[in-house]
Amino acid sequence: MSQTIASDTFLRPSLRVHAADNVHVALKDLPAGTEIDDNGRRIRLAEAIRHKHKFALQALAEGDLVIMYGVTVGRVTRPIAEGGAITTDNLEHSTDSGQAQARREHWDVPDVSHFQGATFDGYHRPDGRVGTANVWVVVPLVFCENRNIEVLRQCVADALGEDPYRDYKRMARELLHGQPDSTPAEKTVHDERLFPNVDGVRFLTHTLGCGGTDDDALALCRLLAGYICHPNVAGATVLSLGCQKAQIDMLRQAVAERDPEGLRPVHYFEQQASRSEDSLIREALSTIFEGLKAANQITRQPAPLSELSIGVECGGSDGFSGLSANPLVGAVVDRLVALGGSGILSEFPELCGVEHELIARCRDDQVAERFRTLMDAYQKHAAAVGAHFSMNPSPGNVRDGLITDAMKSAGAAKKGGDSPIVDVLDYTEPAMRQGLNLLCTPGNDVESTTALVGSGANLVIFTTGLGTPTGNPIAPVLKVSSNSEMAQRLPDIIDFDAGPIIRGEAQIAELADKLLQMCIDTASGRYQPKAVQLTQYDFIPWKRGVSL
Missing domain, CATH: 3.40.50 (Rossmann fold)
Structure with a gap:
């Protein structure tokens, strides 16, 4: 029987994610009056802060911007005291309006020497592609x-x-x-x-x-x-x-x-x-x-890792998803891209607020313009039916600290890592270029996972903070938890625990190598994901039009 992770096992009470942030994330329940160190400056909490939720590092007035992950994630609607909680009562959705910075010609390629020459055992098809299942x-x-x-x-x-x-x-x-x-x-x-x-x-x-x-x-x-x-x-x-x-x-x-x-x-x-x-x-x-x-x-035969295409998805996200599971998956995608493979990042409503960062990573003007066009069209279509991307966070998301769509998006985009974006695809379009692709899908977990596989992902990594049994009929889906408590409570649906990152017990790079190895074992049929064991074969097409 797994032991429950006690709150006092956390090596730090809270975390500033990015140097430009004006909020901290509570890594455990913090009572009112708790003193927090922020780069040598002591901050006393004005009220109790639940784990996964955020608190202000300085007094914020109405109209001030809240910064997290180095980007705008909301606008203050009521004054917030220093050490005060960030809630739906005092924050509304808001995003950066700045233009994209110069595009990157280079990126920090991770060390993949351990995986050089590695293969997976897959099913070779007559068209030259390789499957992870048959x-x-x-x-x-x-x-x-x-x-x-x-x-x-x-x-x-x-x-x-x-x-x-x-x-x-x-x-x-x-x-x-x-x-x-x-x-x-x-x-x-x-x-x-x-x-x-x-x-x-x-x-x-x-x-x-x-x-x-x-x-x-x-x-x-x-x-x-x-x-x-x-x-x-x-x-x-x-x-x-x-x-x-x-x-x-x-x-x-x-x-x-x-x-x-x-x-x-x-x-x-x-x-x-x-x-x-x-x-x-x-x-x-x-x-x-x-x-x-x-x-x-047909039998499994060795294939290079360049034949792997990993779709990345998140669902049942919590306040830790953007700190542990999502950046961990992004590190795996970066490793696979460095090895010649591919990644697909979807859920356009959950990229709202970080568009400028993604545009800056597009490999050329044509790819960047395609992303702008598809994002604008999606937002206009939502507006036509009285909706907005700000309505994306679910009650479970909000309850666990994801107060605005921009806050959720900033963490969700971490699944895409840091590699250049080689192509932008509309719904159902096949991924043709090796490297990181963006795919236009809704934020609905199953609709998006269904689309990722339809566009060619032969393996999916799905991050979750609250727990979800989601799987796919034809592609294996690995479930990664953002926190250890949930991984221990729902071991029948979770394949990999990113919780040690939150507790300060492991680095992202260390766990990324382990998760990539699990991907190779899964693609080779040596590891069977929990979703496959449960025959969780979810399939929901995206209906973009209306019923007539």
């Missing part, structure tokens, strides 16, 4: 087919002897009947795997495909094409109703754009053109089982 996908073109997808899911699980919920079913029977279940235990999937080189069949469901705009139907097809043609996917079975907006021809075209030589086997079925549901299910099952047989002929 799955067959079954996808519906419209929500009307979700029921048939579920039928196929249960049939395949039964035929393969794979029931991830068998323990819960046994639990339910015991609860209902009030006595231990006497039903013989079924074999586990690992007892006798029919297809040992295949990671499974993934069944996607969604609520789109009809009733929306033509652009939404096209975006859905492009997203599905990103999954079908993904290096982690051996092939696909597609179910269509027939009369919906997202037509088979649209998906065929989207697939052809990504796979012009037709190297990926894809089987299409239309229910309204089928003789019966029985016939539809039988033919679909046949393609799945034949696909599994072919996929099982």
Whole structure:
């Protein structure tokens, strides 16, 4: 049993993140009257400060700016005393209005000598890309087919002897009947795997495909094409109703754009053109089982780390996320980029307030202008429906110290590290350039993770401070906690603990090497993430238009 981290194990009571900041972050609960040292200056807390929350280093008047991470994260709405808490009652969202500084021609490349020549064991595809998993996908073109997808899911699980919920079913029977279940235990999937080189069949469901705009139907097809043609996917079975907006021809075209030589086997079925549901299910099952047989002929082989593309995401963030887990992941991305690999940073609403810093990192004017254009378009679209990026923080975020969107964004952007930005992608566009890419997605955890994989990430690192079970159907998702207390409380969903950074027990560089090694082990199939163990296969397309 893991021991709980006591508050007195923290080597420092609070932290100034950047030299220009006028706030400290409390690393543990601090009672009123506590004296804090800030570069030799003593500050007495005017009130109790909860851990993860911020307090002022000087008296702040209405209209003053609050600076954290070296950038503006809010504007004071009520006077705040020196040592006073920063809250939603005295701070509102505000961001820097300054222009981008000169673009960087150089960046501080991390030491990656330990990983030079390192490889991972992946699945080499005919198009030259390398997967970190080997799955067959079954996808519906419209929500009307979700029921048939579920039928196929249960049939395949039964035929393969794979029931991830068998323990819960046994639990339910015991609860209902009030006595231990006497039903013989079924074999586990690992007892006798029919297809040992295949990671499974993934069944996607969604609520789109009809009733929306033509652009939404096209975006859905492009997203599905990103999954079908993904290096982690051996092939696909597609179910269509027939009369919906997202037509088979649209998906065929989207697939052809990504796979012009037709190297990926894809089987299409239309229910309204089928003789019966029985016939539809039988033919679909046949393609799945034949696909599994072919996929099982592929084995893992060594590949350079340049074939890794890591999507980075955060969800259930807390006041420590921007101090530990997010910069740790950014350090991993920097290491991978230095080794020739790629990273993808998404969630445009959570880049609000640090645009000028990201623009300064764009490799040329064209990339910078693309970022400005997509950010402006997104904000205008939000304004048209009465929304604003400032509405992004969730109640859980605010409760744990992320008072404004700018404060949340400044910490969230740390996941992108410091390397140059080589490209900016709109939703569903594939990442084509090695290095750090920006991808336009919403801040919704699952919608964004879904998009990261659709654009080519073959591994995802997901940071969380409050805890989230999020996973993905085709790409392994590693969960990194910002604090040790949560990692110990929810060990079934957390893969890596960044808490030692907060306690001052470990440096980011040290843990970044360990986390990168975990990424290599995951990409090689040697480590199975908790989300995969829980069969947490979340898939939510982004609906950008309206229902008609």
